[in-house]
Amino acid sequence: MLRVAFSQFQSHSRRFIAVGLAVMLSVAFLSTTLMMGASTRASLGASLGEAYSKAGLIATPDTGTFNDAALAAVRAVPGVTEAYGRMEAYAEFTAGGQEVFAQARNLAPMALETAAVTDGALPESADGVAVDRAAAARYGLRVGDSLTLRAPDGATTVAMTVTGILRGSNDPFTSALPQIVAGTPAVSALAAGARDPQGGTGAGAGYGTIQLALASGTDAATTSKNVLAALTGVGAGAQVKTADEQVTAQVAMMTGGQDELTIILLAFAGVALIVSGLVVTNTFAVLVAQRTRELALLRCLGACRSQVRNSVLAEALVVGLVSSAAGVLAAVALMAALIGWAGTQPDMAFATMAVPSSSVIAGLAVGTFLTLGAALVPAKAATAVAPLAALRPADDAGIGNRRGRVRLVLGLAALALGIPLLALGAAGVMLVVAFAGGVLSFVGVLLCATLFVPQLVGLAGRLASPAGVPGKLAALNAVRNPARTSVTAAALLIGVTLVSLMMTGAATARQAFDDALAGTYPVDMAITGGALSALERDAVARIDGVATAALLPVAGTMAGEGMDSPVYALDAAEAGRLLRDTTITLEPGRIYLPEGSPAGSVEVNGAAGRATLEAVVLRTRNIPALVSTDTARQSGLTGSGVAPTDSARTDGTGPAASAVWLRLADAPGGAPLSADRIKDIQSAVAQAAGVSAGAVSGAAIERVTFNEVIDVLLLVVTGLLGVAVLIALIGVANTLSLSVLERTRENSLLRALGLTKGQLRGMLALEAALVAGVAAVIGAVLGSVYGWLGARSALGSLAEVTPSVPWLQLLGVLAVAVVAGLLASVIPARRAARLSPVQGLAAA
Structure with a gap:
């Protein structure tokens, strides 16, 4: 055998x-x-x-930063060959006629340094500095240039010389600002007493993380425990990963x-x-x-x-x-x-x-x-x-025989169990439950396909009636042999369902990610710390790339436990045009606080009085305390009948507002602006407002960088989608080809009864198109539902997931499915037409 x-x-x-x-x-x-x-x-x-691709272990402090004692303690742990305390600071410098706000970090030991130099060398002396390639090109910096770094508070300056140009960083947490690398003493001087871009005061020099290089053969788990014990011994609470x-x-x-x-x-x-x-x-x-x-x-x-x-x-x-x-x-x-x-x-x-x-x-x-x-x-x-x-x-499986009844019972049972599980998983954000429900329900659809697909193809066959005899025969064949029709349709149904699932799921996930980023980074760009008025607001609003700008005065400060955080006022109507997060609606009597703030009532001290407001905690840390202008006026913070914006006169001679927020316009075609374009706008905004580069902050670049990461993930999923399309096409081609070969005697009999070669080819093509079209429509509907519910079950805890159906793409899938059915019938139909009726009837 x-x-x-x-x-x-x-x-x-x-x-x-x-x-x-x-x-x-x-x-x-x-x-x-x-x-x-x-x-x-x-x-x-x-x-x-x-940033830590060369590290074996990373220690992160529970609060604050690590000191030199903590660094020395972990360096002495057995198995640790090198330790790098990463220190970061903000720095300003003048280059190319522009004020530049950059992020600096200290140079790591060579065993842990991840920066790659494209020109020159990494700093070897205390006065050396390396600048990233994008910043060097933008501001005309070259190896050998002198650079004076200033701490954002203006109290500290460090004279440096550019020794190298660095390859750009791919880390979305650091790529928003120009990156510079210098020795630890220079970065420590910049960090001491520096303030962050939002105007807050930093905690001074310290190590944000400690990276460790391990000796070959060292057990990471054991070393991690020893490092944690060493840090605990010097009073530093930490996590080691x-x-x-x-x-x-x-x-x-x-x-x-x-x-x-x-x-x-x-x-x-x-x-x-x-x-x-x-x-x-x-x-x-x-x-x-x-x-x-x-x-x-x-x-x-x-x-x-x-x-x-x-x-x-x-x-x-x-x-x-x-x-x-x-x-x-x-x-x-x-x-x-x-x-x-x-x-x-x-x-x-x-x-x-x-x-x-x-x-x-x-x-x-x-x-x-x-x-x-x-x-x-x-x-x-x-x-x-x-x-x-x-x-x-x-006998074919049908309601009239035992096989058909068993398939029907099993299919209905799978549907009865799978549909509630799918709905429960989507509603409760339980991906595993939704996945199990989706599989069960789809298996139920396949088991019941013999019972409804032929009838649907028969109904669709009425569209082929104008084609004459071939059209009528094509519609009759679908009903006459339901098992063959169902098997042919099942191959395409599987593929189209999967393709539609991925298309709808990707579109829905893209929308959910956009909503999540909008919630995390609601403000594109902000100007703080300057004497700002309506003149500066109008000046930045005229910059190409700025969609809208709003003036935010300080309505008061939050009271209690030494807090002196400013509370900004924003018109509710302007908030709708300005903020990316459309869920933030400024209501009277409420104060909106960043994520992590305590809920309940908040006391706010204003220029004209004091008010108690109900706190609404937002899902972002990237926003200050905020109230509506109506709230500031009605609560008596700014005086009766005087809105906060009244304090900033349009002639620029009145009291200055405290901040200007901007929303950037999208690029032509609705695409987001590039990171380089955003940096150009940021420089233009600083010049127009008459402030230093450090006073202009915002999340636009972070949004773009995270979107780039998401785009790479969706690109890989698109490759996966291409494989699914091939599976769908080969599946329908296989089943249609085998189906036509199986009907050699039947087709030859039709030829013997007078059907011409052209009519035979037309009959097979129409039959394939009908089956493919019905299967594609069913698959597109199922896939769209599965894609939406699957995205909701996976991302429901991250953002509000609303269905986003890519109609044009789905129509393309339907067209491809019908064309695939026609192409799959071409070669078998030609073979059947070439075979003489006598030879076909004699075939085994």
């Missing part, structure tokens, strides 16, 4: 090529998903974790305290596994079902059941191994192409490819076992009946 099995590869190679392609693409889908997860984590490590743990913690911080990214990637892997199983099983089942009569004939010639079954499994084993290996290689090639392209883009240079062993092993194992499992079920069915009975046509 092994000889019989291997002879099939020579006599029916065309059949195995079709199945092999389905297996290969399914495995490629699964492996690409796993590689996507590893590449995403590697890319985040190259972006968020760039590995670089991977630090990246995970930062991702969790960005996603509302939960590592949603890992959950989403695990869901992608689960979806890939389910879809791979459905596609491979469906395609291989059609192939083996076509050979049922052949296998039964072998039984008649003396082969026992186990021999026939083992013969089919041997074929499946070879096809599974070869196709799985090809699928893994295809996944590697696809990911290499995507990451390679992303790496060439300036904004995505941190994209990093990773091929974990799990993606290779899982691809080979899953592909092989799925192929074996797909072949086992129909092979067992073919050998479970008597040989002569197997030679007779089998």
Whole structure:
């Protein structure tokens, strides 16, 4: 029987090529998903974790900063070869005729230094400084130039010489400002008594983190405990993490305290596994079902059941191994192409490819076992009946027979269980529950497909009636052989559902991420700390790239426990035009506080009186205390009938306001502004307002940088989407091709009864288009619902998730599905038309 099995590869190679392609693409889908997860984590490590990519352990203080005693203590821990206390400070300097506000950090030991020099060298002396490439190009800095760094409070200046130009940073937390690297003494002098961009006073020199390099073979867990004990011994409370743990913690911080990214990637892997199983099983089942009569004939010639079954499994084993290996290689090639392209883009240079062993092993194992499992079920069915009975046509599954009733009961049970689980998971933000419900409900749809898909195709067949006899025959064939119609539609239904799910899920997730970023960074740009009035507001409002600007006077200060935080007043109508977060609506009698502030009542001292206001805690720390102008007036903070804005006269001679907030315009076409363009606007705003660069802050650049990280993730998902499209196309092509081959005698009979070659080709093309169109519509609807509910279950805790349906993309999918059905029928239809009626009727 092994000889019989291997002879099939020579006599029916065309059949195995079709199945092999389905297996290969399914495995490629699964492996690409796993590689996507590893590449995403590697890319985040190259972006968020760039600052400590060479560290074995990172110590972060519970409060404040580390001192020299803490640094010396951890340096003495066994297994630690080097320790780097990272110190940061803000600095101002003049270059290219502009006032520049930059972020400085101290140089690390070479074993832990992550900065790469593109020109010159890193600082070796106390008066040396290195500047990032973008800032050097923008402000005309070169190696050898003199640079005077000033602390933002203006009390400290440090004379430096540029020794090197650095490659730009990919870290979204540091790329917003020009970056400079200098020795620890210079940075310590800048940090001592410096204030941050919002006008607050810093805590002086100190180490924000301590990075540790470990000796080869050192156990990180044991060393982590020893480092923690050493820090505790000098009175420094801290947390010690590995670089991977630090990246995970930062991702969790960005996603509302939960590592949603890992959950989403695990869901992608689960979806890939389910879809791979459905596609491979469906395609291989059609192939083996076509050979049922052949296998039964072998039984008649003396082969026992186990021999026939083992013969089919041997074929499946070879096809599974070869196709799985090809699928893994295809996944590697696809990911290499995507990451390679992303790496060439300036904004995505941190994209990093990773091929974990799990993606290779899982691809080979899953592909092989799925192929074996797909072949086992129909092979067992073919050998479970008597040989002569197997030679007779089998009844299709329908309501009138036992097979149909079993499928109906199982399908309805899966739907009855899956739909509530899906709804519960989406409502309760439980991705695992929603995923299980989605799988169960989709399996239920597939099990019930035989009962409703042929009827829907028959109804759609009325659209083909104007085509004459071929159109009527195409509609009748869909109803006459419901099993064949359902099997053909199932392949495309799976693919289109997945494609639509990803498209809708990506669009919905994109909207949710935008809303989350808007909530975290509601103000694009702010000017603080200057004598600002309506003149400055009007001046910055005229700058190209500024959409709107508003003047915010100080309505008072928050009272209690030594607090002297300013409270700004903003007109409620202006807030709607200015703030990115549309959920912030300034209501009378309330004060809006940044995240982490205590809830309850807040006492505010104003120029004209004192008021108690109800606190509303926002979901962002990047905003000061805020009240509406109506609240400031009605609460008596600014005097009866006098609004805060009245204190800033339009002629500029009145009392100055305390802040100006700006919202930036989008680039043409609705795209966000680039980071370089935002920096140009920032410099122009500082000049127009007559303030130093340090007085202009904002979140516009942070928003752009985080959007770039998200874009890389969605780019990889788009590559995954391309694999899903290929699976859908190969699935429908396989089933349609095998279906036409199975109908050789039937088509020849139609030719003998007078159907022309053109009419035969037209009938098969219309039939394929009808089945593909109905399957695509069902898949698009299901995929849109699954995509929205899946995004809601994954991101509901991060932001308000509203459905975003990419209608044009879905229409494109429908068009591609119909065209794919037509193309899949071309070659089999030509073959059927070329075969003479006599030869076709004589075919076995």
